[in-house]
Amino acid sequence: MDSALIPEGAKRCPFPKFMLGMAIVGAVLLWGVYAMFLCWFKGLNQTNMDDYYGFALWIWADLAVIAVGGGAFFTGLLKYIFKIDELKNIINFAVIIGFICYSSALLILAIDIGQPLRGWFIFWHANVHSMLTEVAFCLSCYFAVLTIEFIPNILENRQLNKVSFFHHLAHNMHGVMAVFAATGAFLSFFHQGSLGGVAGVMFGRPFAFREHILIWPWTFFLFTWSAAAFGPCFTLLVTKITEAITGKKLVSDKTVNLLAKISGWMITTYMIAKIIDTVYWAQVTAPSMGFTLDHFYSNNAFYGYWILFAEIIVGGVVPGLLLIFKKTRENPIALLTAITLGVIGVCLNRWVMVLQIMAVPVMPFDTWALYIPSWQEVATTILPVAYGIMLIAVSYRYLPVFPQELELNKPAQATE
Amino acid sequence: MKIDRRSFLGLGLGAAAGIAVSPVGVKLTDDSSIWTQNWPWTPVPEDGEISYENSVCSLCPGSCGISVRKIKNRPVKIEGLDEYPVNDGGICLHGIAGLQYLYDPARVKSPMRKNGDRFEPISWDEAISLVSGKLADVRDSGAPHTLGLISGGAGGSVTALFKRFLDAFGSPNVYAMPSLEDNLSLTAATLHGAGNTIGFDLENADLVLSFGAGLIEGWGSPMACFKANSARRDRHAKLYQIEPRLSNTAANADRWIPIKPGTEADLALGLCAVLLKKNLFTPGEFFGGFNRFAAVVQKEYAPEKVEAVTGVKAADIEKLAVAFAKAKMPVAVPGKGRGDHGQNLKEFAAVQTLNALAGRLNKEGGAFVMNPDSYLAFPEASMDDAAEAGAGQEKSVGSVNELVDTLNASAKPVLNALFVYNANPCYTLRDTKRVKEAFKKVPFVVSFSSFMDETAMASDVILPASTFLERLEDVPTGGGLAKTVVGLTRPMVNPIFDTKNPGDALILLAQAMGGTIAESCAWDTYDECLEEVAGDIWDALSEDGYAVVSEGAPMGTPGTDFSFLASNPASVQAGGNGDLLLVPIDNIRLAGTAPASTPFAVKTVSDRVLSGTDIVVEINPETAKGLKDCGYAVLITSQGKARVKVNFNEGIMPGVIGMVKGLGHTFDNPYVAGKGVNVNDLIGPVIEPGSGMDAAFGIKATLSKA
Amino acid sequence: MIQNTKAHKFGMVIDLDKCTGCGSCMVSCMAENNVPFKEDESRKKDSITWMRVYKLTNGKSFPDTEVVYMPRPCQHCSGLGDHGHSPCVSVCPATATDYGYDTGIVSQIYTRCFGCRYCMGACPYHARYFNWWDPTWPEGMESYLSPNVSPRMRGVVEKCSFCYHRYQLAREKAYVEEREIEENEYQTACTTACPADAIIFGDLNNPAHQVHQIVKPDPHPDPRNHKVVGKSRNPKVFRLLERLGTNTKVYYMSEREWVRKAGDSYLDGEWDEVKNHHGSSSSHG
Numbered sequence A: 001m002d003s004a005l006i007p008e009g010a011k012r013c014p015f016p017k018f019m020l021g022m023a024i025v026g027a028v029l030l031w032g033v034y035a036m037f038l039c040w041f042k043g044l045n046q047t048n049m050d051d052y053y054g055f056a057l058w059i060w061a062d063l064a065v066i067a068v069g070g071g072a073f074f075t076g077l078l079k080y081i082f083k084i085d086e087l088k089n090i091i092n093f094a095v096i097i098g099f100i101c102y103s104s105a106l107l108i109l110a111i112d113i114g115q116p117l118r119g120w121f122i123f124w125h126a127n128v129h130s131m132l133t134e135v136a137f138c139l140s141c142y143f144a145v146l147t148i149e150f151i152p153n154i155l156e157n158r159q160l161n162k163v164s165f166f167h168h169l170a171h172n173m174h175g176v177m178a179v180f181a182a183t184g185a186f187l188s189f190f191h192q193g194s195l196g197g198v199a200g201v202m203f204g205r206p207f208a209f210r211e212h213i214l215i216w217p218w219t220f221f222l223f224t225w226s227a228a229a230f231g232p233c234f235t236l237l238v239t240k241i242t243e244a245i246t247g248k249k250l251v252s253d254k255t256v257n258l259l260a261k262i263s264g265w266m267i268t269t270y271m272i273a274k275i276i277d278t279v280y281w282a283q284v285t286a287p288s289m290g291f292t293l294d295h296f297y298s299n300n301a302f303y304g305y306w307i308l309f310a311e312i313i314v315g316g317v318v319p320g321l322l323l324i325f326k327k328t329r330e331n332p333i334a335l336l337t338a339i340t341l342g343v344i345g346v347c348l349n350r351w352v353m354v355l356q357i358m359a360v361p362v363m364p365f366d367t368w369a370l371y372i373p374s375w376q377e378v379a380t381t382i383l384p385v386a387y388g389i390m391l392i393a394v395s396y397r398y399l400p401v402f403p404q405e406l407e408l409n410k411p412a413q414a415t416e
Numbered sequence B: 001m002k003i004d005r006r007s008f009l010g011l012g013l014g015a016a017a018g019i020a021v022s023p024v025g026v027k028l029t030d031d032s033s034i035w036t037q038n039w040p041w042t043p044v045p046e047d048g049e050i051s052y053e054n055s056v057c058s059l060c061p062g063s064c065g066i067s068v069r070k071i072k073n074r075p076v077k078i079e080g081l082d083e084y085p086v087n088d089g090g091i092c093l094h095g096i097a098g099l100q101y102l103y104d105p106a107r108v109k110s111p112m113r114k115n116g117d118r119f120e121p122i123s124w125d126e127a128i129s130l131v132s133g134k135l136a137d138v139r140d141s142g143a144p145h146t147l148g149l150i151s152g153g154a155g156g157s158v159t160a161l162f163k164r165f166l167d168a169f170g171s172p173n174v175y176a177m178p179s180l181e182d183n184l185s186l187t188a189a190t191l192h193g194a195g196n197t198i199g200f201d202l203e204n205a206d207l208v209l210s211f212g213a214g215l216i217e218g219w220g221s222p223m224a225c226f227k228a229n230s231a232r233r234d235r236h237a238k239l240y241q242i243e244p245r246l247s248n249t250a251a252n253a254d255r256w257i258p259i260k261p262g263t264e265a266d267l268a269l270g271l272c273a274v275l276l277k278k279n280l281f282t283p284g285e286f287f288g289g290f291n292r293f294a295a296v297v298q299k300e301y302a303p304e305k306v307e308a309v310t311g312v313k314a315a316d317i318e319k320l321a322v323a324f325a326k327a328k329m330p331v332a333v334p335g336k337g338r339g340d341h342g343q344n345l346k347e348f349a350a351v352q353t354l355n356a357l358a359g360r361l362n363k364e365g366g367a368f369v370m371n372p373d374s375y376l377a378f379p380e381a382s383m384d385d386a387a388e389a390g391a392g393q394e395k396s397v398g399s400v401n402e403l404v405d406t407l408n409a410s411a412k413p414v415l416n417a418l419f420v421y422n423a424n425p426c427y428t429l430r431d432t433k434r435v436k437e438a439f440k441k442v443p444f445v446v447s448f449s450s451f452m453d454e455t456a457m458a459s460d461v462i463l464p465a466s467t468f469l470e471r472l473e474d475v476p477t478g479g480g481l482a483k484t485v486v487g488l489t490r491p492m493v494n495p496i497f498d499t500k501n502p503g504d505a506l507i508l509l510a511q512a513m514g515g516t517i518a519e520s521c522a523w524d525t526y527d528e529c530l531e532e533v534a535g536d537i538w539d540a541l542s543e544d545g546y547a548v549v550s551e552g553a554p555m556g557t558p559g560t561d562f563s564f565l566a567s568n569p570a571s572v573q574a575g576g577n578g579d580l581l582l583v584p585i586d587n588i589r590l591a592g593t594a595p596a597s598t599p600f601a602v603k604t605v606s607d608r609v610l611s612g613t614d615i616v617v618e619i620n621p622e623t624a625k626g627l628k629d630c631g632y633a634v635l636i637t638s639q640g641k642a643r644v645k646v647n648f649n650e651g652i653m654p655g656v657i658g659m660v661k662g663l664g665h666t667f668d669n670p671y672v673a674g675k676g677v678n679v680n681d682l683i684g685p686v687i688e689p690g691s692g693m694d695a696a697f698g699i700k701a702t703l704s705k706a
Numbered sequence C: 001m002i003q004n005t006k007a008h009k010f011g012m013v014i015d016l017d018k019c020t021g022c023g024s025c026m027v028s029c030m031a032e033n034n035v036p037f038k039e040d041e042s043r044k045k046d047s048i049t050w051m052r053v054y055k056l057t058n059g060k061s062f063p064d065t066e067v068v069y070m071p072r073p074c075q076h077c078s079g080l081g082d083h084g085h086s087p088c089v090s091v092c093p094a095t096a097t098d099y100g101y102d103t104g105i106v107s108q109i110y111t112r113c114f115g116c117r118y119c120m121g122a123c124p125y126h127a128r129y130f131n132w133w134d135p136t137w138p139e140g141m142e143s144y145l146s147p148n149v150s151p152r153m154r155g156v157v158e159k160c161s162f163c164y165h166r167y168q169l170a171r172e173k174a175y176v177e178e179r180e181i182e183e184n185e186y187q188t189a190c191t192t193a194c195p196a197d198a199i200i201f202g203d204l205n206n207p208a209h210q211v212h213q214i215v216k217p218d219p220h221p222d223p224r225n226h227k228v229v230g231k232s233r234n235p236k237v238f239r240l241l242e243r244l245g246t247n248t249k250v251y252y253m254s255e256r257e258w259v260r261k262a263g264d265s266y267l268d269g270e271w272d273e274v275k276n277h278h279g280s281s282s283s284h285g
Ligand SMILES: Nc1nc2c(c(=O)[nH]1)N[C@H]1C(S)=C(S)[C@@H](COP(=O)(O)OP(=O)(O)OC[C@H]3O[C@@H](n4cnc5c(=O)[nH]c(N)nc54)[C@H](O)[C@@H]3O)O[C@H]1N2
Pocket: B060, B061, B062, B092, B094, B153, B179, B180, B211, B212, B213, B214, B217, B218, B219, B220, B222, B242, B243, B244, B245, B247, B260, B261, B262, B263, B264, B335, B336, B337, B338, B339, B340, B341, B342, B583, B584, B585, B586, B587, B588, B589, B590, B591, B592, B593, B594, B661, B697, B698
């Protein structure tokens, strides 16, 4: 049965070995599920969040996975709208990663809210002024789009494809995929942005607040931009990891370098904007509320200038430069370093825009608030990772995710 | 095969699509959210008609008027009663949280008898016959004077009824817990003649010179003081606070004058010396060696000498004395903090003498020497021979603290039976170990407590008292007030548990004992008794809910007897050893006395006072060598040792450690007890010769890194 | 918007020189509004206190230390430009907290709140509290709960409501008697409890009310910062974090300059420029 499902001609590890791996990751998953149920049935007192840290680890994880999941909409945009056909070699994988990231994001939100069974009020009693409303709508719609984008790939499974209805369905869906890609890109633009807006509109929080363009704070555009810029890094990183684990080359260097190059330029331009934003905020916005830059980075045990440096230089400027220059881009080590730093950089940015905001005292007589997540928070945050690994493993095993897999691995197969 | 898969898949998809479009999902989602809005374990208070009833709070000697909001006769909120002559609408957090006492986890729900080291519930009949039986034995043994009573500060007919019971029983051994009111009476007796007490007209004074009096930490009648203090700003009157620590009163004052703990008397006498020297005093009817006094203070309490003792600059002492003399309506107020414990007669007398020299006796805005002839009119008690004999007897000792020591000292029981009413001496007297030991020396202890507190646990039988919300009682305002208001505490609910008004318990006991004791308490109920003994003011009480017994400056100017101070009594020194001095600090948010605080009150306490179950002590960073702010430390006095957290406070005099009162309770209430330590475990009493007052304002101590 | 004169704009002014830090307001609030309690309430970041009294010091060392207590209810922010977009209201995705244009009161709808806590992040005053725990009372104690304020369930946010139920009761009475509600008819539980008379509550739009007479709110935007509306023209009165443009309706009053300065953040030298500036039409230096 197993072998009957594996794509034609593709080589996969023996079933028992596969199941063993799944079991190990599955155990981690169960741990997370257990924590999840604790939070649902006993309440959020299971976490170390408090009235100062209403937003904590989860919301960071949420923003982070959505940021790195941005590879899906951006790659889709490039392939279907800008017709960069080379990217067809990685689009399936980008979509799967996106699907994982967004489904995780939704799950995390369902755990994070104090009244999960009322979660739908956000749609029913929607407040159009709230960035979170915008996030909720775009997020769910885009998740639907990703599902639709994922389906044809599933239908291409060797057995399913034998059903002529599915065969034709998959074929036709590919045809109209441009429409969905366009929709997805549009939705993503808005929810990535509104996630940035969540922080930027908090005019009671000088560390978060940013000047507005029309109704959107700067962070709105910065978040979209950074997601488009760093998302592909994550797609590439996961591809590299998958290649390492499977011991196969799955995507051609040509495709990888092309995406890396695009990502590089996006990152570099983003960093320019981000640096301008930071300087303006530090020199004009915050001082206008009576705050010096020092206030945000001193008098506490954790948040120092180091985090600003790590985010902007190490996790931003450096990977950007490494990726725009052909020489470094095409050097495997430099490439790997760049995409890794990039992913870390964008995650750090989301961390700062969630947790540091909560930590900084605003009332002159208030104090810094630091927090350490409880194991329940950690477990529920790792849950999506385990789930992601498993979904990727299954997809890779049974679906023709990488169109180039067979040709790239011909010699390997011959020697066997 | 193929067919199967196709049809199977088709079926699956069909079903999925079907459910998706059906209303089932929507309905379930909606229902689930509605369920979360009506969780059965989230209470839904019953609605009904709103009504308000007036009563008087007796949780402390303040006796504030309260208005109780009820829904269908169910009390839901206590608020201050507007226009009430004591508190005019103001109310402290203990009074507001009063309803929590009704359901306090530590309440004694029925009479209890100690069996081994555990208590077992018994019926009132059993309890009464048990106690009356024991008392009969004591009386028949020919030693009726070995029945004792320890009662808490407040006056009123219940306390009087207890005294009457002991009279008829034949025992003079009645002891009151230290209280501001008693300290003031003793001071008045010493300076102006027996039967007097002193009230301070804070509402009209234009300069209040407070010798540590916690005017906004619960001194005297707390809310009356709050009102007067807050009105002071609109009247442009001034408050100078003399205290070793920046207490809330000091922080709120116009001037804070830090002083070495326990040296207030020296400063007061120093000020007297300046007035005399500069001839700034107002001559009055001074006797008992006024000239000797004048000579002594100018010699022994010259500004330079006083500076050395108190730490207050000589120049400032002169200025202060002049300011006091020159003010239109100044008044000096004694009684550190709440003015009851850790006080000494020398200090009270010295401060009152300052008022006398400034000619502030019985003047508006000054110190009133009042003669509060009791409004209570009990009929003549009928006495048998034993009673007569007892009446002749001398009281074993002077004060409750001396009683405790005597009990511990003598081999054979000084007391064979002891009543404890409205008092928690095993928690509130200094060196609680000593007190608990003394209780063991008494063969039979009867507690009238509402709560299973430290003293109740140390007793043999508990006759549980209904709380102030469940009973009728007359409650006069405590000491320090320029007027005396008697309020009527009315039952707002029927007793929640099987408890009684202590007055009723006492009447039942008397009836059971029979004879003259029964005759002396020949009422069917306490309520009847109150109506009779309240005599003239009963109508006012029952109609207006209160009666103003005395108000305004008394006629004439009383004489002042200087013999006590002319003998220049020695100042009390702190006991123990160590380079630091531990003083109790008082926090209005914590009931230092009884009943203990409510969950609400404890909730308001700063994390710089209570952190988890750790008590936090205050110390000036200058003296906190080797210690970390918020870090752990070990506090050691000659009395004991405690693990504490440290709070660096620039507002406390270097060399002084401040520890809050009211924590470290050991009874069964997880919201209030088992938190921090009781400062009284760490401080031992220092009895002032003559007055018998526990004058321990603090104790020497060491504080080192844990 | 608020400009419509018929609308009320309820607010407070708290005299910090009178406040004694006694905590009556805190407990009166808890008792009035069915606020629950736990065994350990010393972790103040997980301790529901709609009214919280902060202790501030002038930072000087003994014996020049000074202390002031600052009671902090919800500030009922009118938001940027006074348009009712409070920091919290504007961000709540489910409209579970709302701005009452007829009262200026920021409401909280417990049964609609789904516990996302965005509003808490947005509030710089930490006036919002989340029910991390199921509220429970010791046996029997439920009997004192008031029906006028529904107890909250686990997982939702709560905060000071300016005792809205008291407004409702007063309004109904006035409506039946066909008249406006009187100043003394609607007073909050913290105000009436305060034994130092430090809190004054009323309608900032009503010149007859004491709170208006003390605050003298400036109807025009502050020329130095157009986000700020309703700045007090009384030199002794200030607001918490006024420069953020939250436009709070809880004002504070003190004779002491260090106290007034402690209400906001200032860059070096700024305070001396602004300390004598009191609104657009201010005469003072
Ligand atoms: N909240 C509350 N209020 C109450 C009561 C209650 O239980 N709770 N009880 C009521 C009763 S029964 C009474 S009698 C009163 C008692 O109220 P208080 O008399 O105020 O209580 P104490 O604990 O005696 O006050 C101790 C104060 O004296 C100060 N102190 C200690 N040593 C020295 C010293 O050497 N020099 C100076 N200058 N100050 C010193 C401490 O800083 C502390 O502030 O309170 C009444 N009011």
